Amino acid sequence: MAIVVQKFGGSSVANPDRIKRVAKRVVETKEAGNDVVVVVSALGDTTDELIELARQISERPPRREMDMLLATGEQVSIALLAMAIHELGVPVISLTGAQGGIITDDSHTKAKILRVNPERIKTELAAGKVVIVAGFQGITSTQDITTLGRGGSDTTAVALAAALKADICEIFTDVDGVYTADPRVVPEARKLLDVSYGEMLEMASLGAVVLQPRSVEFASQYGVVVHVRSSFNHSEGTIVREERVLEKDMVVVGVAHDVNVAKVTIVNVPDRPGVAYRIFSKLAEDLINVDMIVQTTTQRNTADLIFTVSRDDLARAREIVEEVSKALGADKVIVDDDVAKVSIVGAGMVSNPGVAAKMFEALATNNINIMVISTSEIKVSCLVQASDVLKAVRVIHDAFGLAKVEQGVGNEASS
Amino acid sequence: MAIVVQKFGGSSVANPDRIKRVAKRVVETKEAGNDVVVVVSALGDTTDELIELARQISERPPRREMDMLLATGEQVSIALLAMAIHELGVPVISLTGAQGGIITDDSHTKAKILRVNPERIKTELAAGKVVIVAGFQGITSTQDITTLGRGGSDTTAVALAAALKADICEIFTDVDGVYTADPRVVPEARKLLDVSYGEMLEMASLGAVVLQPRSVEFASQYGVVVHVRSSFNHSEGTIVREERVLEKDMVVVGVAHDVNVAKVTIVNVPDRPGVAYRIFSKLAEDLINVDMIVQTTTQRNTADLIFTVSRDDLARAREIVEEVSKALGADKVIVDDDVAKVSIVGAGMVSNPGVAAKMFEALATNNINIMVISTSEIKVSCLVQASDVLKAVRVIHDAFGLAKVEQGVGNEASS
Numbered sequence: 001m002a003i004v005v006q007k008f009g010g011s012s013v014a015n016p017d018r019i020k021r022v023a024k025r026v027v028e029t030k031e032a033g034n035d036v037v038v039v040v041s042a043l044g045d046t047t048d049e050l051i052e053l054a055r056q057i058s059e060r061p062p063r064r065e066m067d068m069l070l071a072t073g074e075q076v077s078i079a080l081l082a083m084a085i086h087e088l089g090v091p092v093i094s095l096t097g098a099q100g101g102i103i104t105d106d107s108h109t110k111a112k113i114l115r116v117n118p119e120r121i122k123t124e125l126a127a128g129k130v131v132i133v134a135g136f137q138g139i140t141s142t143q144d145i146t147t148l149g150r151g152g153s154d155t156t157a158v159a160l161a162a163a164l165k166a167d168i169c170e171i172f173t174d175v176d177g178v179y180t181a182d183p184r185v186v187p188e189a190r191k192l193l194d195v196s197y198g199e200m201l202e203m204a205s206l207g208a209v210v211l212q213p214r215s216v217e218f219a220s221q222y223g224v225v226v227h228v229r230s231s232f233n234h235s236e237g238t239i240v241r242e243e244r245v246l247e248k249d250m251v252v253v254g255v256a257h258d259v260n261v262a263k264v265t266i267v268n269v270p271d272r273p274g275v276a277y278r279i280f281s282k283l284a285e286d287l288i289n290v291d292m293i294v295q296t297t298t299q300r301n302t303a304d305l306i307f308t309v310s311r312d313d314l315a316r317a318r319e320i321v322e323e324v325s326k327a328l329g330a331d332k333v334i335v336d337d338d339v340a341k342v343s344i345v346g347a348g349m350v351s352n353p354g355v356a357a358k359m360f361e362a363l364a365t366n367n368i369n370i371m372v373i374s375t376s377e378i379k380v381s382c383l384v385q386a387s388d389v390l391k392a393v394r395v396i397h398d399a400f401g402l403a404k405v406e407q408g409v410g411n412e413a414s415s
Numbered sequence: 416m417a418i419v420v421q422k423f424g425g426s427s428v429a430n431p432d433r434i435k436r437v438a439k440r441v442v443e444t445k446e447a448g449n450d451v452v453v454v455v456s457a458l459g460d461t462t463d464e465l466i467e468l469a470r471q472i473s474e475r476p477p478r479r480e481m482d483m484l485l486a487t488g489e490q491v492s493i494a495l496l497a498m499a500i501h502e503l504g505v506p507v508i509s510l511t512g513a514q515g516g517i518i519t520d521d522s523h524t525k526a527k528i529l530r531v532n533p534e535r536i537k538t539e540l541a542a543g544k545v546v547i548v549a550g551f552q553g554i555t556s557t558q559d560i561t562t563l564g565r566g567g568s569d570t571t572a573v574a575l576a577a578a579l580k581a582d583i584c585e586i587f588t589d590v591d592g593v594y595t596a597d598p599r600v601v602p603e604a605r606k607l608l609d610v611s612y613g614e615m616l617e618m619a620s621l622g623a624v625v626l627q628p629r630s631v632e633f634a635s636q637y638g639v640v641v642h643v644r645s646s647f648n649h650s651e652g653t654i655v656r657e658e659r660v661l662e663k664d665m666v667v668v669g670v671a672h673d674v675n676v677a678k679v680t681i682v683n684v685p686d687r688p689g690v691a692y693r694i695f696s697k698l699a700e701d702l703i704n705v706d707m708i709v710q711t712t713t714q715r716n717t718a719d720l721i722f723t724v725s726r727d728d729l730a731r732a733r734e735i736v737e738e739v740s741k742a743l744g745a746d747k748v749i750v751d752d753d754v755a756k757v758s759i760v761g762a763g764m765v766s767n768p769g770v771a772a773k774m775f776e777a778l779a780t781n782n783i784n785i786m787v788i789s790t791s792e793i794k795v796s797c798l799v800q801a802s803d804v805l806k807a808v809r810v811i812h813d814a815f816g817l818a819k820v821e822q823g824v825g826n827e828a829s830s
Binding site: 053057064071072083094120143 | 434465471473476477479481484487491494495497499502508509513514535558559
C-alpha cells in the first residue's frame with residue numbers, strides 16, 4: 001500500500017463547496033488503495049483577516065501571540081475537511097501540528113521544523129483512517145504553538161512525506177504545474193514535466209510561487225518526490241525530483257519573476273571590515289531575509305551597500321538599517337520599492353558560458369535598465385524597474401527559445 | 416499576594432475596543448498587587464458562526480471534529496487579549512486549555528474536567544506575567560481537544576481558581592449580579608449581595624443564566640468564592656459562597672425562569688420495571704440532559720411518561736425516544752416546545768411548609784395552567800405555556816414579596 005501525502009492550499013478550501021470537492025479528491029485517492037495524509041492551509045483569506053484583527057489591537061503584537069492567533073486558521077480547515085470526508089462515509093481524523101508531531105524551534109512566525117514524530121499519524125493510518133494535519137504550524141519542545149511563515153503548509157507536507165517515507169507528495173494548486181515562465185505573462189510558456197530540486201528551488205525563490213522554497217530544500221534533503229498539480233483537474237503536473245540526466249540540452253529551463261522586492265541602499269558606509277556583518281546580523285536577528293547584496297567602493301574609503309528584501313519586511317528593515325547606519329556613520333539610507341526581479345534558471349547554465357550575456361543582451365536591446373545583478377551556479381537574477389518586469393520576462397523567454405519544443409529533461413516532448 | 420481569577424464572556428470581548436477595555440481592567444487588578452489569571456470565551460457570536468459553518472458541511476458532524484473546530488474561537492480571544500495587555504506594557508502570556516493543564520474526559524462537546532495541572536500557569540505567574548487561559552476547552556489524556564459545552568468558560572475559571580487556591584474567582588458578565596428575578600421581566604427585582612452555592616446552583620439550573628450550573632457545583636465542591644459582577648462598572652456584584660447564616664428570614668431568594676425547554680410525552684408505555692431505565696439510559700448515552708420527569712399510571716397497565724429536555728436537544732431526543740418507544744410498544748411520542756419553566760429557589764424552603772402551595776396559588780389566581788411540577792429541597796419548578804411564563808415570574812415575585820427590603824442573607828439591606 002502506497003503512502004500519499006496531499007497538500008491543498010487556502011484557495012482550494014475557501015468555502016464549504018470547495019472543501020467538499022477536496023474531500024472527494026482525497027476519498028478517490030484513499031479508495032484507490034492508498035494510505036492518505038492530507039495537509040491543508042487556512043480557508044481562503046482567513047490568515048489575512050486574522051492579521052488585520054491583530055493590527056486593530058497592536059501595531060507590533062508579540063510574535064508568540066501572533067502564532068497563537070494564526071494557528072487557528074488551519075485548525076478550522078482540518079476540522080471542516082474531516083467533517084466533509086466523514087460525510088462521504090470514510091473514516092478520518094484531523095490533527096493539529098502539535099498532535100501531528102511537527103516539532104519546531106521557537107522562532108515564532110517563521111519557525112523551522114526540527115523533527116517530526118509521526119507516531120500518532122502512523123497509528124491512525126493503521127486504523128484505516130485518512131489523516132488530516134494542519135499545515136503551517138508546529139509546536140516547540142516547551143509546548144508553545146508556532147507557525148512556519150508564509151507558504152509553510154508546503155513545508156509541512158514535505159516534512160510529513162519525509163517522516164512517513166511517503167511514495168509521493170502531491171501539492172495541489174491553482175496552476176497545473178511549473179511553467180517556463182508565468183503563463184499569465186508569457187502565453188506561450190510551456191509546462192515542465194520534470195524539474196530538479198535545484199532548479200525548482202531557484203525558480204521558487206525567484207518568484208515562481210508554486211512551491212515554497214523551504215519545502216523544496218526539505219524535499220531535496222530527504223529525497224521526497226513532489227508532484228505539483230492542479231486541484232481543478234486530473235492532468236499530470238510537474239514532477240520535482242533528483243536530476244536523472246547527466247547532460248542536458250536545455251541550458252535554461254525557465255524565467256521567473258518576483259515583484260515582492262524592495263531595494264535598500266546605504267550611501268557612503270565606511271569601507272572597513274565588519275560593516276556588512278553588523279548590518280546583516282541585525283537584520284537576521286529580526287528574521288528578515290536579505291536577497292541580492294551588492295557593494296560598490298567609492299573614492300574616499302567609503303562604499304555604497306545595496307541589498308533587497310521582500311516588500312513586507314521593508315518597513316522593519318528600514319528601521320533597523322537606519323539605526324545601524326547612524327552608528328556606523330553612513331551618509332543616508334535610501335529605499336525603493338518600485339523594483340522587481342527577473343531571473344533565468346537552469347542546472348546546465350554553469351557549464352555554458354555566455355548564458356548571462358544573452359540575458360543582458362535581451363534586456364539591453366529592449367531598453368530595460370539593470371539595477372543590480374546577482375548570480376549563482378544555476379541562475380542569473382537582474383533587478384529592474386517594476387514597470388519593466390513583465391516585458392523583461394517575455395523578451396528573455398523569447399531570447400532563450402523556451403516556447404519551442406526541444407529534447408531533454410524539463411520538456412513536454414521528452415519522457 | 417492574592418491570586419485572582421477573572422472570567423470574561425464572549426460579549427465582553429466581542430470586538431477590538433471591548434478587548435482593550437477588558438485588558439485595562441485586568442491590568443488594574445494586576446497593578447493593585449495581585450497575581451491574575453484571566454479566562455476568556457470566544458469573541459461575540461464566533462461559536463455560533465463556527466457551528467453554522469459546520470452545518471454547511473455536515474448535518475451531524477463527528478463530535479471530536481466539532482471540538483477541534485470550536486476550540487479555535489477561544490484561541491483567537493486569548494491571543495488578542497494577550498496582545499492588548501502587552502500593548503499596555505504588562506508582561507502576559509496566553510495558554511490554550513491544553514497548555515493550561517485542563518485535563519478532561521473524552522465526552523466530546525460536553526467534556527468534564529477530570530483534573531487541572533497548573534504547573535505551567537504557576538511558572539508564568541512566578542515570572543510576573545498575567546496568564547490568560549482559553550475557557551470552554553481542555554484536552555484528553557490522549558491529547559485530543561475537547562470542549563466543555565455551553566457556558567463552559569465559567570467552569571474553566573472556577574476549576575483554575577480551585578487548582579490555584581485563588582482568593583476569589585470573579586465572573587464578569589453583562590448584568591451586575593444575581594437578582595431575585597430577571598430585571599428585564601420584573602423591573603422591581605433586587606440584586607442579592609450574597610447567595611449560597613445551593614441556591615445559586617438551583618437558580619443557574621433553572622434559567623438564571625448568570626452562571627453555568629456545573630461551575631457552581633465545582634465552586635461548592637472546592638469552596639471557591641465566586642463574585643458575579645458587571646464588566647461595565649466597578650460596583651459590587653453578588654458573592655456566591657458557603658451559607659453562613661443558620662436561620663434565614665428569607666424563605667425564597669429568587670424566581671428563575673427558562674424558555675429553553677421542550678416537553679416530550681410518551682403515551683401509553685407498558686407499565687413494567689425497566690422501562691424508564693431503557694429510555695433514559697439511551698438518552699444519557701447521547702449526552703442529552705433530562706430535567707423534569709413525571710410518570711402517570713393510566714387504567715390498563717400502561718403509563719404516560721413526560722419529561723423535559725433543552726430545545727437544542729429536542730430533535731435528537733425525539734429520534735432516540737421514538738426508536739425506543741417503538742421497541743417498547745408505546746402508542747406514540749408527542750413533543751411540545753411551546754413550554755417554559757418557572758421556579759422558586761431558597762435554602763429555607765425545606766423547613767417551611769406551604770411555600771409550594773403559595774406558588775401554585777399565585778399561578779392559579781392568575782389563570783396560569785401548570786403542566787408539570789417538580790420539586791427539590793430548595794426549589795419548586797412548574798412547567799407552563801411559553802406565553803404565560805413572564806407573567807408567572809412577575810406574579811410569583813410579587814406573591815413572595817421579593818421586591819421588599821428585608822433582613823437576612825441574600826438581601827441588599829444586610830451585610
